[in-house]
Amino acid sequence: MIVREWCMYCGECAGVCPLNIIQVRELTLEFDEEKCNNCKICVKACPVNALEEEVV
Ligand code: SF4
Ligand code: SF4
Secondary structure (H helix, E strand, C coil): CCECCCCCCCHHHHCCCCCCCCCCCEEEEEEECCCCCCCHHHHHHHCCCCCCCEEE
């Protein structure tokens, strides 16, 4: 997951992830990418559109 620089670390995305794999730390977001199922709920939940799915 790509986190854009305008992320304000509000924790909204972490709160909606059904797998609970997003951790908000001080000025970083950690994703357990191995477990992510790409449901994009976090992407849609971000109020400032700061998340973008990495295309591999
Ligand atoms: S919801 Fe958006 S602004 Fe809030 S912590 Fe997640 S990525 Fe950052
Ligand atoms: S895409 Fe879905 S599973 Fe992956 S971090 Fe976002 S909400 Fe969680």
